[in-house]
Structure formats: structure tokens, C-alpha cells
Amino acid sequence: MIHAGSVLRGGGEGIDIFTRKATNVDVNDLVGNYSFFGHWLGLNDRWDEVQWGNVQFDPNGIAYMNYTSSYGYSDTFSGNWTLDDVNRIVDVAGISEPGLLSNGGIVWVFQNIDLNCLGYDILIKKTGQMITMANIAGTYQTRFLQTGLGADPYTCGQGTCS
Numbered sequence: 001m002i003h004a005g006s007v008l009r010g011g012g013e014g015i016d017i018f019t020r021k022a023t024n025v026d027v028n029d030l031v032g033n034y035s036f037f038g039h040w041l042g043l044n045d046r047w048d049e050v051q052w053g054n055v056q057f058d059p060n061g062i063a064y065m066n067y068t069s070s071y072g073y074s075d076t077f078s079g080n081w082t083l084d085d086v087n088r089i090v091d092v093a094g095i096s097e098p099g100l101l102s103n104g105g106i107v108w109v110f111q112n113i114d115l116n117c118l119g120y121d122i123l124i125k126k127t128g129q130m131i132t133m134a135n136i137a138g139t140y141q142t143r144f145l146q147t148g149l150g151a152d153p154y155t156c157g158q159g160t161c162s
Contacts, residue, residue: 025083025085025088025101026083026085027059027083027085029101030057030081030083030090030101030106031057031058031059032056032057032125032126033054033055033056033125033126034054034055034056034057034105034106034123034124034125034126035052035053035054035123035124035126036051036052036053036054036055036065036067036121036122036123037050037051037052037121037122038050038051038052038108038119038120038121038122039119039120040110040117040118040119041117041118041119042116042117043116043117043118044116045116049069049070049071050069050070051067051068051069051070052067052068053065053066053067053068053074054066054067055123057081061080061081061082062078062079062080062081063078063079063080063081063092064076064077064078065077065078077094079092079093079094079095080092080093081093083101084098088100088101088102089101090106095108096110097109097110099121099123104124104125104127105122105123105124105125106121106122106123107120107121107122107123108120108121108122
């Protein structure tokens with residue numbers, strides 16, 4: 001679930017990402033095909049970019065990604081993945097931050113100083129299962145990317161909500 005909004009009088013704009021934490025996870029919760037969407041904002045200069053595509057986590061520990069960028073290019077990426085099942089954290093080689101494994105998806109929130117950007121990636125696991133109200137109820141972890149006056153990015157944060 002994503003909430004995009006702004007504070008009155010230019011006090012800041014932000015994007016909140018709510019993710020229900022997965023429980024009793026194992027490799028089978030991660031393995032599969034995902035749809036992918038990501039958005040990044042520049043720290044030092046005003047730019048933003050979105051990317052979308054597909055990601056596959058195979059049972060042999062390799063993640064394959066293909067995506068298209070709002071700048072008009074397409075690319076592929078692969079890297080070894082590991083799962084910290086105790087903390088529900090997914091690490092993919094070549095991606096600087098760990099992702100949080102949630103029920104039906106993965107969320108990455110970035111503050112990448114080397115690339116001078118803030119952003120997020122959302123992966124939703126592809127399934128034919130119907131979503132019900134009971135699937136939605138529960139406690140969620142919250143991650144947010146917040147920007148200030150003039151849409152200058154300055155912070156990422158996290159918390160919980162029920």
C-alpha cells in the first residue's frame with residue numbers, strides 16, 4: 001500500500017509505503033515472479049526517474065530483473081540473493097540496501113549517498129489468489145521518503161501502524 005501526499009504550505013511532500021511483515025518465512029516465500037516499480041529523486045540536483053519491469057527469484061539463489069526506465073532505456077540485471085529469515089530481510093548482490101520481505105511482496109527504501117539519490121522499489125509477487133479484507137488486516141511496517149520545500153529530498157524513515 002502506498003500513500004502519496006503533501007503537507008500544507010509547502011512544509012514537505014512525501015511518499016509512505018506500508019508493508020505487512022511476513023511471518024515464519026522461508027525460501028519458498030521469496031522464490032517466484034514479481035512485478036517491479038521504483039522511483040528515485042536526486043539529492044544534489046533536481047531529477048527523478050521511475051523504472052518498472054519484472055523480477056524473478058529462482059530457487060538456486062539468483063535474482064533476474066528486466067526493466068524499462070522513464071528515460072527511455074531498457075536493461076537487465078542479475079545477482080545472487082540471500083534471505084535472512086529471522087529478520088525477513090532480502091539481500092541481492094549489486095543492490096546497496098536490503099529489502100523487507102512482506103506478505104506478497106518486497107520493499108526497498110534507498111538513501112544512496114554514492115548515487116546522490118533517495119528512492120524506493122516495490123516488488124509485488126504475481127499470483128492468481130484473490131485478495132480479501134482478512135488479507136489486508138494486521139500490523140504494518142511503514143517506510144517513507146520525505147522531501148522538503150521545492151521537493152528537495154532529505155530523509156527516509158520507518159515505523160509501524162495497525
